[in-house]
Amino acid sequence: xxxxxxxMPTFPKNAAKAVQxxxxxxxxxxxxxxxxxxxxxxxxxxxxxxxxxEAGKTIKDHTLRHLDDxxxxxxxxxxxxxxxxxxxxDAAEANRIVARLVKETGETEVVKVKSMATQEIGLNxxxxxxxxxxxxxxxxxxxxxxGDDFPSHILVPAIHRxxxxxxxxxxxxxxxxxxxxxxxxxxxxEAARVYLRQRFLEAKVAISGANFMIAETGTLVVLxxxxxxxxxxxxxKTLISVVGIEKLLPTWQDLEVFLQLLPRSSTxxxxxxxxxxxxxxxxxxxxxxxxxxxxxxxxxxxxxGRQALRCIRCSACLNVCxxxxxxGGHAYGSVYPGPIGAILTPQLRGMDTPLDRSLPYAxxxxxxxxxxxxxxxxxxxxxxxxxxxxxxxxxxxAGMAAAGWVFNRxxxxxxxxxxxGRMRKxxxxxxxxxxxxxxxxxxxxxxxxxxxxxWWMREGKR
Amino acid sequence: xxxxxxxxxxxxxxxxxxxxxxxxxxxxxxxxxxxPLAQTCCGQMHLNTGYRDEAVKLANRFTDTFGxxxxxxxxxxxxxAMVREQYPHLDIENIPKVYDLSEFLVDVLKVTDVGAYFPxxxxxxxxxxxxxxxxxxxxxxxxxxxxxxLELVPLPGAEExxxxxxxxxxxxRDVSAAMxxxxxxxxxxxxxxxxxxxxxxxxxxxGGTLKRQKSGVRVRHLAEILASTEESAE
Numbered sequence: 107x108x109x110x111x112x113x114m115p116t117f118p119k120n121a122a123k124a125v126q127x128x129x130x131x132x133x134x135x136x137x138x139x140x141x142x143x144x145x146x147x148x149x150x151x152x153x154x155x156x157x158x159x160e161a162g163k164t165i166k167d168h169t170l171r172h173l174d175d176x177x178x179x180x181x182x183x184x185x186x187x188x189x190x191x192x193x194x195x196d197a198a199e200a201n202r203i204v205a206r207l208v209k210e211t212g213e214t215e216v217v218k219v220k221s222m223a224t225q226e227i228g229l230n231x232x233x234x235x236x237x238x239x240x241x242x243x244x245x246x247x248x249x250x251x252x253g254d255d256f257p258s259h260i261l262v263p264a265i266h267r268x269x270x271x272x273x274x275x276x277x278x279x280x281x282x283x284x285x286x287x288x289x290x291x292x293x294x295x296e297a298a299r300v301y302l303r304q305r306f307l308e309a310k311v312a313i314s315g316a317n318f319m320i321a322e323t324g325t326l327v328v329l330x331x332x333x334x335x336x337x338x339x340x341x342x343k344t345l346i347s348v349v350g351i352e353k354l355l356p357t358w359q360d361l362e363v364f365l366q367l368l369p370r371s372s373t374x375x376x377x378x379x380x381x382x383x384x385x386x387x388x389x390x391x392x393x394x395x396x397x398x399x400x401x402x403x404x405x406x407x408x409x410x411g412r413q414a415l416r417c418i419r420c421s422a423c424l425n426v427c428x429x430x431x432x433x434g435g436h437a438y439g440s441v442y443p444g445p446i447g448a449i450l451t452p453q454l455r456g457m458d459t460p461l462d463r464s465l466p467y468a469x470x471x472x473x474x475x476x477x478x479x480x481x482x483x484x485x486x487x488x489x490x491x492x493x494x495x496x497x498x499x500x501x502x503x504a505g506m507a508a509a510g511w512v513f514n515r516x517x518x519x520x521x522x523x524x525x526x527g528r529m530r531k532x533x534x535x536x537x538x539x540x541x542x543x544x545x546x547x548x549x550x551x552x553x554x555x556x557x558x559x560x561w562w563m564r565e566g567k568r
Numbered sequence: 569x570x571x572x573x574x575x576x577x578x579x580x581x582x583x584x585x586x587x588x589x590x591x592x593x594x595x596x597x598x599x600x601x602x603x604p605l606a607q608t609c610c611g612q613m614h615l616n617t618g619y620r621d622e623a624v625k626l627a628n629r630f631t632d633t634f635g636x637x638x639x640x641x642x643x644x645x646x647x648x649a650m651v652r653e654q655y656p657h658l659d660i661e662n663i664p665k666v667y668d669l670s671e672f673l674v675d676v677l678k679v680t681d682v683g684a685y686f687p688x689x690x691x692x693x694x695x696x697x698x699x700x701x702x703x704x705x706x707x708x709x710x711x712x713x714x715x716x717x718l719e720l721v722p723l724p725g726a727e728e729x730x731x732x733x734x735x736x737x738x739x740x741r742d743v744s745a746a747m748x749x750x751x752x753x754x755x756x757x758x759x760x761x762x763x764x765x766x767x768x769x770x771x772x773x774x775g776g777t778l779k780r781q782k783s784g785v786r787v788r789h790l791a792e793i794l795a796s797t798e799e800s801a802e
Contacts, residue, residue, distance in 0.1 A: 502617075510625065547741070548777045549780045558587035
């Protein structure tokens with residue numbers, strides 16, 4: 107990704123464009139429904155899924171409650187195992203630390219393991235400004251990077267692309283792509299494999315994130331499907347891992363729960379193909395851990411919103427969300443799209459821009475996200491809480507105050523209903539202003555001559 | 569047992585027939601239902617749009633109005649879910665026991681055959697707040713299956729949201745319309761003449777779109793179908 111989300115219009119405006127894109131709608135529908143079905147079937151196999159989910163939630167809540175202690179423990183263990191720990195308050199500080207560490211190696215190229223934290227801080231762009239090229243090695247991230255595009259899904263960043271588009275991107279932007287490249291998945295994967303193999307062999311520095319950090323031993327854990335992550339984690343001399351402070355787990359026993367929850371919720375597999383774990387550095391190699399705050403501490407301070415920090419980035423909520431399926435990931439203007447993005451982004455970035463203020467409203471509150479969340483984040487409840495904190499327009503405030511005034515006395519409601527009943531023939535078929543949002547696609551209901559309560563008074567009660 | 573009807577502001581104002589049907593049905597089953605006139609709105613619109621203080625006022629008004637009843641029946645899964653699921657988040661005390669109509673019939677009255685007659689091909693949309701909020705499960709379809717003359721056809725993708733979502737339908741009009749288009753696509757596939765749900769707000773949205781598209785499919789609240797008899801059937 108080389109662009110920026112800054113200055114993007116609000117969610118409804120972005121989504122309005124996306125819903126008209128039939129190719130995107132088709133791609134998203136097909137992909138999300140496929141993963142959704144796989145998830146449902148592997149989750150359905152487990153009799154104790156509800157207990158696992160409860161355990162995941164409890165472990166994360168406990169860790170967040172004692173985050174200060176576990177972070178110090180993590181630092182001690184990593185240091186004892188030969189690694190170096192750095193603390194980054196925000197994106198700028200994390201980027202400065204990583205750029206300095208890379209420069210100290212004398213290298214100008216790094217390979218990257220798929221990582222949300224480094225996307226969040228815009229690391230690739232920051233490194234580019236320092237003259238350092240970062241190569242994404244996850245196949246989908248590579249497609250996004252070569253296409254000078256934005257990721258649109260946490261787990262499947264190029265979900266909005268079909269294979270014909272990927273072929274185009276490879277032919278135009280991937281050095282050494284065969285001229286006769288077809289759009290067969292096998293051919294596309296092979297072309298990427300040849301291209302990436304060269305990067306792995308040349309790279310002296312790798313950058314990763316982590317799915318989990320285990321405080322009791324100072325171990326980092328990455329789950330992936332392709333094995334490209336393991337290439338980055340093992341071959342280069344220097345490894346720099348940028349990890350959000352909420353990724354901690356106290357013990358290996360806790361990890362057991364998450365190794366069941368994550369693959370089943372994300373790719374719909376019983377187990378992911380590659381799980382890499384490392385503790386500190388072995389001789390001749392260097393390991394740096396950059397612990398990233400970037401707004402997480404303030405999320406932690408919020409009684410309702412803090413549950414978002416339980417998130418293990420599985421994407422189950424995206425795959426089941428009817429809004430995400432139609433609006434696509436780009437509409438959310440963040441590396442965290444979908445329902446989890448709608449509660450995470452406004453908390454991490456604040457609600458100062460029109461886009462960030464519109465995100466808590468990017469949901470019909472249908473509750474499908476909460477139902478599938480493996481750590482039971484009550485996303486609708488957090489959305490509603492954030493809506494209470496968002497700035498509202500003057501017109502809406504006036505409308506809501508008027509409605510509240512009417513609802514606060516039943517006599518006022520009865521009067522309003524009688525007035526509406528008398529005026530019912532005069533209600534236009536198309537409403538003006540913001541209410542046109544209703545009548546643009548829907549007919550108005552016939553307004554009854556008599557409300558229920560008036561009927562009750564007249565002849566209902568006996 | 570003192571039973572109160574919480575009609576909901578949407579039904580009271582726009583769908584009095586649903587309320588009349590609920591009253592008729594409950595009386596047929598021997599329940600003398602009361603209608604406390606002080607009731608207005610549960611506060612869901614205010615809360616879900618971000619106006620918590622107004623919502624708390626309305627929630628307290630609700631508990632004052634319905635405090636003395638053993639059971640409150642609402643012909644709306646969404647408003648019942650607001651009281652049961654969201655009031656506790658607002659620290660509201662002494663929350664009355666609220667049931668969606670299908671829960672009251674099946675769980676309290678222990679009846680799945682209400683003696684209804686409705687000779688039409690019907691498909692049922694289980695609205696989100698009934699399904700995932702109240703978790704009413706198969707109760708509404710168990711009731712429908714026992715209606716004489718009624719042919720119940722399953723709705724593909726039934727558990728997906730129709731795109732109403734309160735003010736979402738206006739604030740995110742395009743996504744809302746796109747969700748409704750897909751819902752309607754599924755409804756049309758069933759060949760049903762009537763789409764039934766237990767929430768008139770969702771039916772306002774889906775029904776309004778069906779009507780705009782001149783689809784020929786009409787919508788009916790569950791209460792209206794269950795209240796229907798040989799004498800009154802459409």
